[in-house]
Amino acid sequence: MSDLLFATNNQHKLREIQEILGSDFRILSLRDANLDIEIPETQETIEGNAAQKARFIYEKTGMNCFADDTGLEIDALDGRPGVYSARYAGEGCSFDDNVEKILMELGDTQNRKACFRCVICLISDGAEYLFEGRVDGVITMERRGSDGFGYDPVFLPDGHRQTFAEMPPYLKNGISHRGRAAEKMRKAMGK
Ligand code: IMP
Numbered sequence: 169m170s171d172l173l174f175a176t177n178n179q180h181k182l183r184e185i186q187e188i189l190g191s192d193f194r195i196l197s198l199r200d201a202n203l204d205i206e207i208p209e210t211q212e213t214i215e216g217n218a219a220q221k222a223r224f225i226y227e228k229t230g231m232n233c234f235a236d237d238t239g240l241e242i243d244a245l246d247g248r249p250g251v252y253s254a255r256y257a258g259e260g261c262s263f264d265d266n267v268e269k270i271l272m273e274l275g276d277t278q279n280r281k282a283c284f285r286c287v288i289c290l291i292s293d294g295a296e297y298l299f300e301g302r303v304d305g306v307i308t309m310e311r312r313g314s315d316g317f318g319y320d321p322v323f324l325p326d327g328h329r330q331t332f333a334e335m336p337p338y339l340k341n342g343i344s345h346r347g348r349a350a351e352k353m354r355k356a357m358g359k
Contacts, residue, residue, distance in 0.1 A: 169194050170194070170232070171194050173196045173225060173233035174197060174233070174234060174235070175221045175222060175236075176198065177198050184337065184346060184347065188347055188351060188354060189350065190354075198225070201231070207221050207224050207235075208221075212251060214238065214286070217237040218287040218289040219296065222234055222291050223291065226291040232290075234289060234353065235288070235289050237286070238253060238284060238285065238345060239252075239284070240253045240270075240282060240284050241284075242274070242281070244280065245273055253266070256270070266319065267321060270319070274307060280306040281304070281306055282306060283303060284305075284323065284344070285345055286300065286302070286348075287349065288300075288346075292357070297353070297356060299349045301349030302345055302348065303325050303343055304325070304326050305326050306323075306324050307319075308321075308322045308323075308324050311333075313330065314333060316332050316335075320332035332344065
């Protein structure tokens with residue numbers, strides 16, 4: 169089993185990625201590796217942020233590691249919140265504040281098309297690799313479901329009747345942006 173350090177302390181993400189990568193890998197969080205650090209995330213693109221985070225922890229630890237960055241891109245909002253998805257409602261805001269803000273901005277707009285785009289940057293034995301995953305869907309008129317995190321209660325993936333927050337985790341993992349990017353990473357690592 170190989171150790172792989174994931175630049176996050178988000179328990180939802182850790183669980184998702186561990187399920188996808190399976191027992192060939194032991195995924196360590198920043199806390200597991202005793203890293204109590206603020207990781208910079210100052211780039212203008214999700215690719216840039218994923219690479220910045222992965223390089224930062226690789227330089228600190230020298231461990232094989234990866235970082236992810238995700239943006240929710242809503243057509244009617246010209247692609248916002250995009251790279252600002254985490255702090256869309258302002259510095260220190262909650263997931264719920266962000267959801268409230270996009271629902272307010274969309275109002276009763278009929279075009280509710282959106283996609284999640286995730287980029288994972290893996291640094292393995294010093295070499296850097298990028299993997300992208302995307303899922304298309306629509307933003308619902310109101311919140312549905314209580315699983316997951318972030319914008320899950322209002323994201324209805326195309327071809328499904330349940331929002332990400334109503335789906336069992338295995339189903340979300342099978343079709344989600346991060347699930348798809350992680351699956352590409354798993355294949356690239358030969359597992
Ligand atoms: P991050 O860059 O992966 O931390 O993602 C930025 C923001 O996008 C998060 O703070 C969440 O609000 C949102 N996000 C990322 N992944 C998901 C997901 O799987 N479901 C819902 N929201 C997500």
